[in-house]
Amino acid sequence: MEDSLSIIRSTVNLFLFSLIFFSFYYYILILFIPYSLFLHFISIISFTLLSLFFIFIVIKDKIKIYLLISFITIIILIEELLLISLYVMYGLILNILLIIFLPLFTNFSRNKNLKILFESVALILISRTVLVAFPSQFLISAYSMIILYSFLLITIVIYLYIRKIPNEDIRLYKGNSSLLLQIIIGLIVGIFIGITEYYVLKLKITLFENLLQVILYVIFVMILVGFAEEILFRGMFQTYLEKIIPKPHAIFLASLIFGLMHSGWLNPWEVILAYGAGLVFGLFAYFHDSLVTPISAHFSGNVTLYLIAIFFAS
Amino acid sequence: MGYAISVGLGFLIGLLFRISSMRNQIFIILAYKGYSFLIKNTIGTIENLGEAKKIEKYKYRKIYIALSYNILTVMDKIRLGLIVISIIAIIISIFIPPAQLVGLSTILGSTILGSTVLGSTILGSTVLGSITLTTVYAETYYNTLLNALYIAQILLSITTIGLLIYLEITHQSYGNVKRKYFEIRNTLLPMGIILALIFFTIITLKAIVIVTGT
Numbered sequence: 001m002e003d004s005l006s007i008i009r010s011t012v013n014l015f016l017f018s019l020i021f022f023s024f025y026y027y028i029l030i031l032f033i034p035y036s037l038f039l040h041f042i043s044i045i046s047f048t049l050l051s052l053f054f055i056f057i058v059i060k061d062k063i064k065i066y067l068l069i070s071f072i073t074i075i076i077l078i079e080e081l082l083l084i085s086l087y088v089m090y091g092l093i094l095n096i097l098l099i100i101f102l103p104l105f106t107n108f109s110r111n112k113n114l115k116i117l118f119e120s121v122a123l124i125l126i127s128r129t130v131l132v133a134f135p136s137q138f139l140i141s142a143y144s145m146i147i148l149y150s151f152l153l154i155t156i157v158i159y160l161y162i163r164k165i166p167n168e169d170i171r172l173y174k175g176n177s178s179l180l181l182q183i184i185i186g187l188i189v190g191i192f193i194g195i196t197e198y199y200v201l202k203l204k205i206t207l208f209e210n211l212l213q214v215i216l217y218v219i220f221v222m223i224l225v226g227f228a229e230e231i232l233f234r235g236m237f238q239t240y241l242e243k244i245i246p247k248p249h250a251i252f253l254a255s256l257i258f259g260l261m262h263s264g265w266l267n268p269w270e271v272i273l274a275y276g277a278g279l280v281f282g283l284f285a286y287f288h289d290s291l292v293t294p295i296s297a298h299f300s301g302n303v304t305l306y307l308i309a310i311f312f313a314s
Numbered sequence: 315m316g317y318a319i320s321v322g323l324g325f326l327i328g329l330l331f332r333i334s335s336m337r338n339q340i341f342i343i344l345a346y347k348g349y350s351f352l353i354k355n356t357i358g359t360i361e362n363l364g365e366a367k368k369i370e371k372y373k374y375r376k377i378y379i380a381l382s383y384n385i386l387t388v389m390d391k392i393r394l395g396l397i398v399i400s401i402i403a404i405i406i407s408i409f410i411p412p413a414q415l416v417g418l419s420t421i422l423g424s425t426i427l428g429s430t431v432l433g434s435t436i437l438g439s440t441v442l443g444s445i446t447l448t449t450v451y452a453e454t455y456y457n458t459l460l461n462a463l464y465i466a467q468i469l470l471s472i473t474t475i476g477l478l479i480y481l482e483i484t485h486q487s488y489g490n491v492k493r494k495y496f497e498i499r500n501t502l503l504p505m506g507i508i509l510a511l512i513f514f515t516i517i518t519l520k521a522i523v524i525v526t527g528t
Contacts, residue, residue: 086455089462096470099509100477103501115501122505126512132466133515135523151515155508162504 008283010248014058015255015279018051019272025050026268041081043268044260048077051256055249065114065244069253072102072121073260080263083128095128113243116163120236123159124261127152127232145217149224156231170235175290182288186296189284193277193297194304200269203309218306226298233258233278234285234294242286251282277301467516474513477506 026043033039052070059066075098082091099122106115130151134144160170167173175182238254245253259275281294484491484499491499 086458088455088459089465092462092466093469096466096473099505100473100502103505104498107497107501119504123508126508129466129470129509129512132463132470133512133519135519155511158508158511159504162507 004287007248011251011279011283014054014252015276017054021050022047040266040268044263044271048073048260062245073257076257077260080260084264084266095125099125099129113240117240120232120240123156124232126155145221146224149221149228152228153224156228170231170239171285171289171291172231172235173290175288175292177288179292182290182292183296186293187300189280190297190300191304193301197273197301197305198308200273201265201267203305214310218303222299222302225302226295230291230294230298234281235291238282238285247286251279251286255279255282471513474509477502478510481506
């Protein structure tokens with residue numbers, strides 16, 4: 001019990017320290033820089049560096065591993081920022097090169113967990129590369145996300161099959177608590193996250209022509225999104241990182257990268273919200289030793305956000 | 315498996331893109347590799363049957379003999395079939411007119427952003443002092459993105475072809491491979507297959523676009 005509390009305390013402390021310092025910094029920043037893409041970039045870069053700084057303050061050993069993970073985080077940060085800038089071409093090139101070279105880095109190590117960790121980062125980057133495969137007329141359609149996320153799930157399944165990783169190793173099983181309880185907790189937590197996310201994004205969606213489209217979109221997409229992203233971030237990245245560094249740090253870093261992958265919304269507070277939500281999902285994944293709660297919460301959060309954005313946004 | 319992917323890939327590339335001499339070289343290399351691999355397997359099997367001397371002088375009839383003895387495995391037959399297909403592909407691709415590369419265009423990042431941009435023309439938000447971007451940026455960005463995706467497609471294709479050739483030539487069935495190269499092969503295998511899947515999707519969708527003209 002004490003161990004569990006200390007894990008929660010350490011993880012949340014790290015997040016709060018980063019958040020508080022960032023908030024001060026951000027409100028000083030907006031005094032000098034007008035709302036722009038530049039401000040968005042500066043904010044995300046600052047928040048990432050601040051978070052990494054706090055991690056380096058508390059670590060005691062394995063500095064090389066932390067440096068390696070920080071390097072990955074910064075590379076992902078650069079890649080994501082390039083993707084949303086007018087230098088998107090370099091972002092895509094970096095993305096493809098990283099998919100090849102990140103796994104190759106692990107050839108210098110005999111650590112199997114490190115190998116899978118790097119490969120999971122490459123898989124996370126694949127989530128961007130899959131877009132390259134589809135023509136624009138297809139992607140504009142409301143159903144494109146169903147295909148994209150199905151495609152991503154297929155790549156994850158292929159990877160797990162080739163590496164012969166059992167479901168239990170990525171927490172894709174019932175875990176140590178009641179299944180029903182995990183689902184209920186997940187759904188409730190997700191609703192809160194979804195409402196908060198709506199107030200951050202003020203999203204309004206008018207893509208749909210009829211109710212059938214809405215139902216198809218919301219149900220299928222959000223199930224697929226929940227599964228794909230949770231397997232990647234919590235199931236693979238966080239789980240294998242936990243085997244290398246202390247658990248609070250693993251949860252914290254996995255959430256940081258999860259937040260960075262939300263830079264495309266062009267809203268720094270969405271990055272931080274995703275970061276916080278990632279921490280909650282990560283803690284649930286750790287304590288239940290299962291992805292059921294994170295997947296349910298992710299599903300419920302996205303469904304709440306989209307339903308508000310479709311039906312209630314003015 | 316690796317060879318099957320490589321030749322199938324070569325066939326599709328040749329048929330759809332006509333990358334002139336480079337395409338033919340890839341075909342010839344793959345066809346030769348597959349052929350020599352097949353010959354090696356066949357000889358091994360035939361030697362076991364004590365037939366080696368009889369066919370020694372008829373090198374190019376070995377496959378025919380192997381087929382008539384019915385000693386090829388299913389995989390060998392698939393390889394043989396793919397070699398034939400790739401040869402046909404070379405011939406066909408010489409005669410068909412070159413197809414136009416259809417520019418790829420997608421929406422970046424997450425399609426969620428795309429749906430926000432294209433669906434409701436809202437970019438960013440004004441909550442908590444976040445960013446409001448003009449539609450001018452969205453338009454500029456979208457145009458840049460179209461070009462970027464086109465280049466990324468080409469890069470991905472070249473990378474995947476390179477990866478598949480590497481995975482193929484470092485396969486142990488072609489003979490001893492240095493441990494270092496074999497380890498790299500094992501490391502690259504999952505991503506190679508996933509990239510090949512994406513590449514096949516690009517090719518298939520391009521074929522659909524070309525055939526249907528949409």
